[in-house]
Amino acid sequence: xxxxxxxxxxxxxxxxxxxxxxxxxxxxxxxxxxxxxxxxxxxxxxxxxxxxxxxxxxxxxxxxxxxxxxxxxxxxxxxxxxxxxxxxxxxxxxxxxxxxxxxxxxxxxxxxxx
Amino acid sequence: xxxxxxxxxxxxxxxxxxxxxxxxxxxxxxxxxxxxxxxxxxxxxxxxxxxxxxxxxxxxxxxxxxxxxxxxxxxxxxxxxxxxxxxxxxxxxxxxxxxxxxxxxxxxxxxxxxxxxxxxxxxxxxxxxxxxxxxxxxxxxxxxxxxxxxxxxxxxxxxxxxxxxxxxxxxxxxxxxxxxxxxxxxxxxxxxxxxxxxxxxxxxxxxxxxxxxxxxxxxxxxxxxxxxxxxxxxxxxxxxxxxxxxxxxxxxxxxxxxxxxxxxxxxxxxxxxxxxxxxxxxxxxxxxxxxxxxxxxxxxxxxxxxxxx
Numbered sequence: 001x002x003x004x005x006x007x008x009x010x011x012x013x014x015x016x017x018x019x020x021x022x023x024x025x026x027x028x029x030x031x032x033x034x035x036x037x038x039x040x041x042x043x044x045x046x047x048x049x050x051x052x053x054x055x056x057x058x059x060x061x062x063x064x065x066x067x068x069x070x071x072x073x074x075x076x077x078x079x080x081x082x083x084x085x086x087x088x089x090x091x092x093x094x095x096x097x098x099x100x101x102x103x104x105x106x107x108x109x110x111x112x113x114x
Numbered sequence: 115x116x117x118x119x120x121x122x123x124x125x126x127x128x129x130x131x132x133x134x135x136x137x138x139x140x141x142x143x144x145x146x147x148x149x150x151x152x153x154x155x156x157x158x159x160x161x162x163x164x165x166x167x168x169x170x171x172x173x174x175x176x177x178x179x180x181x182x183x184x185x186x187x188x189x190x191x192x193x194x195x196x197x198x199x200x201x202x203x204x205x206x207x208x209x210x211x212x213x214x215x216x217x218x219x220x221x222x223x224x225x226x227x228x229x230x231x232x233x234x235x236x237x238x239x240x241x242x243x244x245x246x247x248x249x250x251x252x253x254x255x256x257x258x259x260x261x262x263x264x265x266x267x268x269x270x271x272x273x274x275x276x277x278x279x280x281x282x283x284x285x286x287x288x289x290x291x292x293x294x295x296x297x298x299x300x301x302x303x304x305x306x307x308x309x310x311x312x313x314x315x316x317x318x319x320x321x322x323x324x325x326x327x328x329x330x331x332x333x334x335x336x337x338x339x340x341x342x343x344x345x346x347x348x349x350x351x352x353x354x355x356x357x358x359x360x361x362x363x364x365x366x367x368x369x370x371x372x373x374x375x376x377x378x379x380x381x382x383x384x385x386x387x388x389x390x391x392x393x394x395x396x397x398x399x400x401x402x403x404x405x406x407x408x409x410x411x412x413x414x415x416x417x418x419x420x421x422x423x
Contacts, residue, residue, distance in 0.1 A: 040387075079245060080245060106288060
């Protein structure tokens with residue numbers, strides 16, 4: 001059991017040092033962030049790869065409203081985002097999260113969490 | 115458009131906006147064939163009846179190029195009221211509101227009274243079904259014929275069909291009718307003779323107008339296949355905030371202008387959305403007002419157009 005704890009501590013230490021490379025100011029209580037812009041009826045970047053625990057923030061830069069909707073209900077969908085509205089989801093499990101705009105379904109994007 | 119010496123700045127600005135945004139289309143039924151006229155230009159003397167289509171009011175939108183979408187809708191409705199021959203009913207082909215908010219629906223419902231026309235038939239746009247799959251829309255404006263919201267009715271020998279193509283949309287797809295609605299449509303049309311004039315309306319275009327901007331309906335071809343045995347079919351849509359048309363055999367597709375703001379022509383610019391910085395005076399020429407007539411010939415439709423300045 002002691003050995004197990006040690007392994008866990010070492011792993012956590014490795015994660016923290018890795019995160020300090022990935023993000024400038026990591027805080028234990030605040031997940032690392034990543035952003036997706038919604039602009040010209042498209043998600044940018046269309047595919048985003050982030051580590052587990054990342055808080056992804058979508059911001060609508062269009063004059064049109066958009067709705068961030070998980071394909072297959074993998075995460076909670078947003079309300080209608082008017083111009084400059086934001087929506088955030090923290091991804092706590094690895095996976096491939098496809099999403100789209102429910103009112104403009106030709107707009108699609110993917111969050112890859114590892 | 116006549117400006118009767120009302121020279122306040124806001125009125126002038128308003129009329130400029132109306133030149134490209136505020137109009138509806140009067141549809142005249144003549145001998146089983148629909149003819150379109152801009153509001154104010156309609157001579158309905160030999161028509162059996164007329165109705166007016168308006169679309170894409172986007173109540174709640176308050177940005178350039180139109181800070182007063184309620185005002186442009188109101189002006190449109192007052193034009194309808196001023197028609198010599200009152201239309202039998204109005205058709206609103208969706209996007210009543212911008213964000214499906216109850217106060218936006220309230221405003222729309224209140225304004226529609228000002229058209230002085232007893233009955234309006236509605237279909238929802240994708241802006242009217244945000245967050246609740248259209249529950250609020252259908253509660254207020256639905257015809258309550260079918261659980262899915264679609265419906266049909268007969269008016270003076272013409273069969274009208276209202277379809278819903280903004281729900282249950284698939285990621286990466288376009289508008290969708292769905293198997294249940296298609297099966298209903300097939301049944302609904304089955305008993306009609308091929309001579310019955312048909313008017314089919316839905317928010318998103320029922321033809322692949324510009325799929326990369328989402329301007330189309332994935333399973334519309336199946337629906338259109340049911341329409342082809344009829345001699346006179348008119349398909350009326352909104353969504354793209356401009357007039358486009360297409361003829362496919364005896365089926366003619368039209369899209370309507372918005373009462374709120376224009377969108378660019380297909381493929382012009384980076385994407386769809388409001389055209390923000392175009393001077394309204396130029397927009398009048400740019401978008402124009404298209405006067406579409408179609409006349410049934412021997413098995414084919416002849417379509418003529420006039421551009422009004």
